[in-house]
Amino acid sequence: MNGERVPKETTTDRLKGKRILITGGAGFIGSNFADMVIKKVNRAVVYDNLSSGNEENIAYLKKNPKFAFVEGDLLDSTLLGKTLEEEKPELIVHLAANPDVRIGINNTKIDIEQGVLATYNLLDAMRKHEVKDMLFASSSTVYGEATVKPTPEDYGPLKPISLYGAAKLACEGMITAYSHMFDINYHIFRFANVIGNHALHGAIIDFANKLKHNPSKLEVLGDGTQKKAYVLVEDCIEAMLYAYNKSGQNEIFNISVDDQITVKEIAEKVTSRVSPKASINYTGGKRGWKGDVADAFLSNEKLKALGWMPKKNSAEAVDIAIGLVLGS
Ligand SMILES: NC(=O)c1ccc[n+]([C@@H]2O[C@H](COP(=O)([O-])OP(=O)(O)OC[C@H]3O[C@@H](n4cnc5c(N)ncnc54)[C@H](O)[C@@H]3O)[C@@H](O)[C@H]2O)c1
Numbered sequence: 372m373n374g375e376r377v378p379k380e381t382t383t384d385r386l387k388g389k390r391i392l393i394t395g396g397a398g399f400i401g402s403n404f405a406d407m408v409i410k411k412v413n414r415a416v417v418y419d420n421l422s423s424g425n426e427e428n429i430a431y432l433k434k435n436p437k438f439a440f441v442e443g444d445l446l447d448s449t450l451l452g453k454t455l456e457e458e459k460p461e462l463i464v465h466l467a468a469n470p471d472v473r474i475g476i477n478n479t480k481i482d483i484e485q486g487v488l489a490t491y492n493l494l495d496a497m498r499k500h501e502v503k504d505m506l507f508a509s510s511s512t513v514y515g516e517a518t519v520k521p522t523p524e525d526y527g528p529l530k531p532i533s534l535y536g537a538a539k540l541a542c543e544g545m546i547t548a549y550s551h552m553f554d555i556n557y558h559i560f561r562f563a564n565v566i567g568n569h570a571l572h573g574a575i576i577d578f579a580n581k582l583k584h585n586p587s588k589l590e591v592l593g594d595g596t597q598k599k600a601y602v603l604v605e606d607c608i609e610a611m612l613y614a615y616n617k618s619g620q621n622e623i624f625n626i627s628v629d630d631q632i633t634v635k636e637i638a639e640k641v642t643s644r645v646s647p648k649a650s651i652n653y654t655g656g657k658r659g660w661k662g663d664v665a666d667a668f669l670s671n672e673k674l675k676a677l678g679w680m681p682k683k684n685s686a687e688a689v690d691i692a693i694g695l696v697l698g699s
Contacts, residue, residue: 385616390414392460392502394445394493395467397424399569400508403604404464405432408612412437416458418451420444422485423470428569445489448496455500462504465493468538471572472512473660475534486538487545494549503554506611509543509561511625511667512536521670524561524623533662543623556620560611563627563669566692567604574634575689578641579696586646592659595635595651599667600627603688606681613679627669632685634659641693 389412395401396417401424405415409432416439417429432438439458443450445467469475469485490507497505514522515530531537549555566573582589602610610626618624635651642649658665671681683691 402428472535482538490542523670563600582645598631601685625669
């Protein structure tokens with residue numbers, strides 16, 4: 372022993388001084404991610420085709436010399452390759468995708484194109500340009516209607532019930548295969564429902580918009596008993612960073628909270644703040660739409676074992692998100 376103290380825990384910040392590229396960074400989670408890491412990184416490039424995101428979300432970041440925006444599609448291999456060549460990112464945070472499960476009902480190709488093909492293009496561009504690290508936004512939908520709840524990361528077999536969930540699962544498989552074959556390191560994150568500032572869709576926004584349109588009545592899809600866990604976007608991003616810093620490579624993590632909230636409770640919360648006298652009518656049926664997992668609840672024990680804890684539970688996150696949507 373030379374008398375040196377060895378710290379029990381090393382808290383290296385792996386993002387510090389890194390050059391990163393965020394696909395889908397003009398969207399809800401991506402713009403929050405860029406905002407939360409811009410101080411510590413050396414460079415943050417957002418690559419986004421603005422199909423659902425918008426430049427308003429990143430307007431304030433554009434003033435920062437460390438930030439750059441490339442308006443581009445992941446399906447455009449030439450522009451993607453040029454961007455990786457010029458920007459030389461060391462880490463890719465891959466968030467771009469069709470974000471809405473419901474779109475796949477009428478457009479059966481979108482999740483293949485914006486999920487599977489876009490992710491393949493990105494992985495292959497990473498291979499060619501020797502980018503070695505990826506964080507990927509997967510989803511609770513990969514589990515389908517899991518029989519174990521809260522559902523742990525090693526639950527199987529995975530049987531998604533939406534094209535969105537199927538595409539996420541296919542992306543996960545491609546990432547693990549590229550990792551083995553071409554030495555790309557990954558962290559895959561299966562998000563519960565994420566809500567908060569810059570959110571572009573979801574039950575809270577739908578209900579608020581419907582009530583503004585018709586203050587006397589709110590129509591809710593399903594029977595209202597659907598229940599899900601809601602994680603605030605800041606908690607979600609902190610969890611991603613926590614896992615990236617504290618776990619080994621090539622890991623899969625659920626990101627969730629410890630409680631669920633029903634659609635009925637959310638409808639009542641929004642109604643009481645927007646139009647308290649409105650009647651709430653349920654269309655009936657146990658799910659909101661074909662492909663909707665009516666009872667989704669992920670275990671977050673794996674992340675908690677690393678020391679992470681969500682700061683807000685579902686009810687608190689929903690209250691904050693309602694306030695943001697209503698501007699109050
Ligand atoms: N929000 C949630 O509750 C939630 C839950 C589970 C998983 N996810 C996943 O997290 C990621 C981010 O979701 P979000 O809620 O921020 O959605 P979002 O729509 O706000 O962001 C997605 C962004 O990707 C961009 N994009 C889509 N296709 C693209 C393409 N081909 N090339 C370049 N850019 C493209 C869009 O313009 C948008 O800015 C998505 O992969 C989504 O599937 C989100």
